[in-house]
Amino acid sequence: MIATPWGLSVTATGTAQATPDLVRIGFGVTHLATEPAAAFAGARAVVAAVRAVLGEHRVAADAVLDAHLRLTTVWSYPEGRQVLDGHQCDATFVVETRTPDDAPQLMVDLIAAGVTGIQSVDFDVADREALLDHARRAAMQAARRKAELLAEAGGVRVGRVLHIEDGDAGGGGPAVAFKADVADPGLPPGRITVTAGVTVGYALEP
Secondary structure, three states: OOOOOOOEEEEEEEEEEEOOOEEEEEEEEEEEEOOHHHHHHHHHHHHHHHHHHHHHOOOOHHHEEEEEEEEEEEEEOHHHOOEEEEEEEEEEEEEEEOOHHHHHHHHHHHHHOOOOEEEEEEEEOOOHHHHHHHHHHHHHHHHHHHHHHHHHHOOOEEEEEEEEEEOOHHHOOOOOEEEEEOOOOOOOOOEEEEEEEEEEEEEEEO
16 A cells, blocks of 8 residues: 555556466376386386377477476385385476367377376466556556546546556565466366556546
8 A cells, every 4th residue: 555645546456368378287107116227217118108299289398397207215014014115206297388279188198198197287378468468457447447436426536647556566465366267167268367456546636
């Protein structure tokens, strides 16, 4: 909020919508073997099959946003006895594709290639800043409408803008919210909704 408000101060939000044009898919590969080298080899074979699937779906190599590899020893304890079950190699990846309509088939093909499970599916827009700009403009327009309504009710007129404060100024939390609005269980979602908030101070005129 404005520390020393005078004139008229209003807070408003604006939204903008866009059809998602990219999707990020997180998935994992797990292979258990008696020896560590065999665990790595088994996971590597699945990863090679995964790369082939990504190539078939035209997902570029640089679209792999994140990758992690882990090797662990797996024990079990039947009847209180420690038993070595083997060594497990876990590989996790996040890939980005610019064809959201293809996401369901891509996930099916990844599982068929040996992926253990799909861990996340996040829809987004590539030009997020442009969508944010639309939401911020809508917020400013909403602030003006609100100010004019209040001024009319008070018997005065809205003057020039004295102060503009972004919704996240001062560390008060995120001012922008992204939401994938899913109308039915099918993929992809119909739209991405972005919300932005502003506080605007106006001078008042008789």
